[in-house]
Amino acid sequence: MSVKAILSIAVALLLLYLMFTVGAPFLLALVIAIFLEPLNKLFMQKFKMNRLFAATLSSSLFTLILLGAIALLGVKIVAELIAFFQKVPLYFDNASSYVDQLMQNANLLYENLPPDAAAALEEWVSSLTSTITQMAGSLSKSVVSIASTLPGMFIFFIVFLVAVYMFSFSLNTMKQSFLSFFEEKSRPQVDQVLTNLKKSIFGFIRSQFILSALTYIISFVGLLILGVKFPMAIALLIIVVDILPILGTGSVLVPWAAFLLLTGDNYTGIGLLVLFLVITVFRRIVEPKILGDSIGIGALSALISLYVGFKLVGVVGVFLGPLVVIIYMAARQAGLFQTKIKL
Template structure:
């Protein structure tokens, strides 16, 4: 083998090995260090306010304490108000669904007595009589399909209640973690400059600029991604809430908030809820609600199509198709949590590319130099 090719192969293997070791270290250490990372992130977010408060000649500990009180108190108040309102409207929504049970039963009975449905049933019975050999096969397939659907529904319901139970059982540990995060954020923030100087002192001088470039692009990309999602979800939720209030729908706030979160699924999110709802309204002769929901869905769809490319492009510079692929890949690898992990990993890779990390690695493998 040519000596140059051998050197490039060895450098490539070294890059793969170093990357694998780094990812393994992150995987093993993240469960232990994530409270510290959350604390550093909280201190980073508070830092501008801390600097403003220090400008009023306040002691460092007092400025940090006031900043912590402002952020944590504000988040607690907002979450408490939202959860309280959401629980109230969910109770009303469940009561409304219970009232519609008899209506759904009557709808199914009327559909089963429909002439077209009866004609289809008669044709199926005639097919059974004419082809008795297929009877057992069809019944077996229908039975298996019913069992599969029933199992899937059972798994979804069981999974939902398991998540609720896990959240309730995790509350004590979450409280402990919150205390650790707040205390660590306080100590990090009171000595922000000293900790940053110590951290940069650990890095070789040659790595300071690349790391700084990566952090700058990564910060811009991740904050842009979060800002874009918050903007799009908020716009969708506001439009849905206003539309449902105009249509006189109860629990408009809860439904709008849930549809806003479902809107995390690009192109499909709102339609998963709005289209079946509108179809059901037409089937139950509630034409006014059905037409209103159809118009509302069209407004949301047009608004998303107009704003989404602009918001994503201006915030993170990613094509919506790439974002969809990232969400699908994350869903396949990590489940529902992958809907968040996938796009974040994609954003990180794009930030690394913009910072020239991949070009530097390619240059190292080819020539033995990072640049």
């Protein structure tokens, strides 16, 4: 492989990484615009609309549906989140009261214990106090972090919606401009790569939606069985955190379960641990299969791409790793990268 080809691949990977980080709203808008393209063609062919009017109509329909879904589902979830955050100080007060009571009980035990046993008990209580304090601090930081991201999420949403309209207006010219970078004889192959890539990317998005929906259902049902308050909001939080591969939900469920076990709520604490195990096992078993079937790669390849991507570039790699495999497979199907090893 030539130096030019290696540099081209490196630049392409860098652009992909940027698209999944700072360019995320534009990448998402581009995917939505591609999804709306058949509707644009239908409007133009059946109702004789020009592209500007057809793209405006389809993008407006998408915006109305999205805002309607947010209004129907988001209001309930936001209400639960607000109620949950309002009770967070109460949870901290309960934890502090529990620690104080524990220290009082420990002081009573010190008087009747041998020196060695008293020292061991004091060390255990100190360790337990430190653990509870760290958990409370972690929860407090999480609340502040979520609150601080709200303005950024609003800006992200506005930029995303504007970009949907702009990409819908100019999607056909963007494709022609992209193909113009290639030689005339190479354009059919590149066009085939784009077609295969579109199918695989939509399969990838569909698989992630299916996994998130199933995870939400499992979490919501589990929380309902345990009688936990705010199940809709907490299940949504679990989905967001579950993006992290390998025990992602543990950052929510495990500290919560540990706190409940320490404060005497064994039923809910053990139930949350069981729910955590169920979600983790479900994701690890089902995710490679669903992802592989949706994007046309094997389950093993999907699992390897998920793990390697995560280890190399973090959470972004969970999406970037499979996408690199998708692009490579699309290029091979178009007749590129057919080099064989000769011995």
